[in-house]
């Protein structure tokens with residue numbers, strides 16, 4: 001069987017059956033990167049030597065007959081805002097263009113326990129601020145499904161690598177949609193787990209109160225497998241949830257009979273193109289056919305979700321990025337005479353325009369004169385939205401929403417403010433509420449590109465999300481959209 | 483001329499002696515090689531996450547309870563954002579709207595009497611690193627101190643003189659030492675003080691414009707700075723000027739001060755709750771468990787000393803400022819019939835020279851025996867102080883009884899023996915006797931002095947004085 005077409009479970013089996021070795025599998029992916037990545041630009045750094053060494057280690061372990069973890073020997077990619085000890089980690093920013101962290105993110109430690117093979121670090125919008133992967137220091141990533149289009153962002157490099165088959169799976173980070181949006185644009189499964197389910201230690205923060213790491217995979221089963229590996233309590237992350245981790249793939253073949261799925265028709269009416277609305281309704285119909293009950297929901301006042309997200313995340317960005325100041329590590333301007341110059345010139349030269357915009361807005365929101373009017377008010381709205389979701393999730397088990405609202409934009413296309421607002425309206429709901437959200441491709445296509453929907457569930461309902469996702473994608477989680 | 487009174491409020495920073503720093507796992511120690519105790523968290527590297535050290539909470543709650551604070555059931559760490567090379571994250575983790583300890587007070591004792599100073603709050607925060615400026619070579623950063631836990635004790639503006647401030651700082655130091663949360667040493671920077679001072683016509687209520695002086699790091703320095711600033715403000719008002727709200731720097735070497743920054747230049751620190759750190763929830767059970775570990779505090783001891791040993795409150799206060807002294811005094815006091823004498827010896831000769839750290843340089847039993855010797859008039863007070871000083875400075879422990887015997891220091895209480903010395907002194911002091919009889923009381927001192935010299939200071943001074951007076955009275959009337 002073609003390695004390229006295999007899912008993670010099949011790869012694990014094949015490795016154990018000796019159909020191919022981990023080194024062979026790794027060479028296959030390195031060759032794919034060699035062949036395709038010049039056109040796609042998914043990778044910032046490719047770690048060939050380390051990957052082959054890790055793979056050789058797996059082969060030795062396999063040969064000695066050891067019982068290995070499920071993801072052993074399977075090549076993966078990490079978004080370049082996930083710190084990897086001894087390996088350049090840039091967050092696609094000039095500010096960190098020379099940063100080699102002396103520590104690894106928790107998720108990479110977990111995948112190393114799995115004996116995962118790291119192929120390299122993938123492209124993103126500078127410091128994960130964006131939804132197109134065009135604002136990277138290393139240039140835009142292209143969508144493997146159509147090289148003239150964006151892959152979505154900010155985890156565009158991770159999504160493109162998986163979609164192009166230059167990685168078996170990848171991790172991204174999602175603060176306002178950055179796993180789910182590229183997953184949708186590239187026809188992948190993307191999970192944003194419940195806030196606290198996965199440790200964010202060692203992930204370069206955008207907005208700590210909303211940042212989450214999530215897997216990008218071709219199938220639901222793959223996604224659950226990776227989530228199984230990276231979820232868990234981290235005593236060194238204060239926001240990490242201390243609870244038992246279930247098998248997230250346990251529900252994949254259970255079906256959706258009797259499940260109540262909520263739909264917010266108002267939002268579909270006002271914020272989504274006709275084609276995309278039709279795709280959501282088709283997904284709802286598929287769920288209904290499979291035995292779920294569709295319930296119409298009419299939430300109050302969610303309109304301020306995006307401005308609320310924008311204010312709060314900007315506030316956290318402005319504070320969190322203060323440490324990139326040219327003093328202790330990272331980029332320092334060569335043009336300075338005093339301390340003030342170091343700060344001013346390093347940050348002026350080191351940050352791109354979107355980052356600067358967000359820092360300025362964040363500083364404004366937190367300033368003494370506007371703190372109450374903006375920051376405090378936004379926190380109140382956030383609580384309101386959270387309560388509203390809690391109420392809806394008393395009426396239904398899951399809520400079905402679009403992931404994206406229109407066909408994947410062309411590279412370099414100017415997006416209207418309204419488009420931005422509409423897309424982000426749906427993607428920021430999960431981060432604001434801390435609830436888990438899963439984006440899955442449907443069988444609808446627009447301009448020959450897949451259309452995805454997302455499901456939001458109660459806290460720690462990831463297994464249920466995969467279960468319902470399977471009804472949308474068909475089968476028991478093994479299917480892929482491509 | 484109007485009389486002005488000072489209105490003073492303090493912010494006292496105290497470093498907590500926890501084993502580890504406030505949000506990372508680095509050692510919290512004084513005097514290590516630069517940058518040895520650092521890690522990605524306290525170096526502020528991207529993605530490194532803070533975890534609040536529970537021991538910091540415990541220590542801060544201890545200090546709060548000792549200062550009669552209420553422990554907040556809900557507290558939160560906030561970020562105070564500003565750029566400086568000693569602050570690698572570009573924000574300080576501190577507390578703003580939800581401090582750990584609320585309200586509270588400390589009673590202080592000055593010569594003017596007792597006073598209650600109200601606290602506004604005690605909150606926890608992290609210290610910054612240290613910049614080391616090298617002549618001609620630029621500036622180096624040592625981040626060992628970055629992330630060392632601090633408590634900041636904020637008073638209400640209840641203080642009105644340098645003497646009160648001094649007493650208050652000593653009381654704070656006593657509290658942190660008693661509870662064991664800090665060594666409270668200003669010379670090492672483990673206790674530092676910001677003062678706010680304004681003045682107003684005595685007896686009026688309205689507050690004047692205040693100025694702030696930051697990071698004063700010795701008791702002396704605080705007093706001098708306050709005296710200077712009070713005088714400066716009085717002079718401005720007297721000459722019809724207006725006091726600017728500003729931060730000033732006091733230079734102890736020249737005794738002058740200068741403006742550091744005005745209110746307009748004040749940084750906007752953009753405080754907001756730290757999203758990396760979850761709210762701090764302390765249960766009443768936890769507070770009770772911490773309360774149970776606090777030793778008897780100065781106020782309780784002062785009351786005991788006054789009642790049980792009849793010490794003046796002021797003296798009791800002096801003895802309890804330092805837990806080493808208080809414990810030493812108590813151990814000595816229970817084994818002597820003369821605890822007051824023991825107290826006086828400590829205050830006069832042990833306290834002034836006592837080092838900031840280390841043990842008291844003698845055993846309490848030695849002081850008990852010495853106090854008994856004094857109380858039973860076996861030795862006189864001059865001899866007592868001499869022996870006490872010898873005991874303090876000697877490397878080997880001195881047994882006061884043996885020492886008195888060996889050096890023949892026992893007081894001469896026998897009138898028959900004293901009579902000879904008195905005769906001799908009177909015979910050699912014809913002029914003094916004459917002066918005394920003419921009403922010059924001081925002349926008597928010189929005659930007593932002669933007896934003392936002749937007996938190497940061993941004569942019972944009271945008995946000697948009585949005998950001299952009697953002898954003179956018995957002399958025939960002069961012509």
Ligand SMILES: [Zn+2]
Nearest residue numbers: 506508521524
């Ligand atoms: Zn540290």
